Amino acid sequence: MDDDSPTRRWRLRTELPLGIASMLFLAAYAAHVLAHGMPEWGRRICLAVIAATWAMFIGDYLVRWRLSGRGLGFVRSHGLDTLVVVLPLLRPLWIVRLYDAVLDRRGEPRLPLYTRVMFYAGIAVLLLGFAGALAVYQAEYTAPGATIRTFGDSVWWACSTLATVGYGDVTPVTVRGRVVAVVMMACGLALLGAVTGSFSSWLLQVFAREGDREKPPES
Template sequence: MDADSRVARWEARAEIPLFIAALLYLGSYAVRVLDRGLPPAWIDLCLAVTCATWASFAVDYAVRWRLGGPRRFLVYLRRHPLDTVVLVLPLLRPLRIIHLYDAVQRRRDEPRLSLYGRVIAYAGTTAVLLGFAGALAVFQAERDAPGATIRTFGDAVWWTASTLTTVGYGDITPVTPLGRTIATGLMICGVALLGAVTGAFSSWLIQTFTRDDERPPAG
């Protein structure tokens, strides 16, 4: 069995457990951010869940590196920059939609609505999870800053929605360096998600209509 097959089998087995781990990571982080009155024991529990789930991401990263064949770690870093970014910043894990989009592109000679539909559905789920994570992060960074306009989690959700959709009303803006860094990342992610959805749907439509035109006339 070649390296690509081993990696594919591992990813298929680990996809659901890692998705659950990502939800646990996000949930434990959300509790720590949104509830400032947590007892110390609950804070410690949330921190333990956060660390344990991050460790599962690190194990997945290491396994895929080893299954990928004998290559230097720095080479793997250069070839898989997205995986490395997601490992360092687990809140960005929804960005792994790009892998699914790549799978669609590799199979563009076989337009299947189910596969393209999965891309669109996954993009929607990714936008929700990424938006929630971004709202949490910017709320934590901005809520106590002097002159901040993001004072409540509702403000953070509204700002995140307008940023991810690239609307940007400008009524609420981050004022801290960390908040503006998060804003930049969300803008890039919003453009990428929109491009993935429109690209997949347009590609499917073009290929479907092309094949219909190539069919011989009836009779």
């Protein structure tokens, strides 16, 4: 039986708008951080877009919390949604859910599970890396004694952090930058584990099928 609950209906109506809001948030945040010569009116527009998208996510979270009727149980079982509302750095990850939202509307078959996990993880790494690089650059480039002075330095740092390599040639020195670093380290480990686990499971499945084919028929 298809799930026709109010929560599902609300989710189907809002996932696409929230995915678009995530893209607007990322674009406005990037312009706010990187466009140093932006006029004041442009900066105010960027801040208004950031605030409006944040309000959309908070409103969606509160509505789904109320529709669930589960009280604090909803918060515990929707950890990522809670973090997306609290931590702006994770908000662009909502773009990943656009894939499911589009397929739900079209009723098309989804990719195999292993492919989906690796696809989602790859997109999440790109989005998280870009957002993290923006956040660290904003916190670091004017800080005394900072080694991250350009956005290129920040991108290099984000790549080495998400890859769990951590060369140490450029590191954040501000409290805000180090908080972002901790979040990115945790996300990098989780995404790396998801991709590695899915790839290993896929290989085991392939080898198992090949072993079944090579098995001689019983007489």
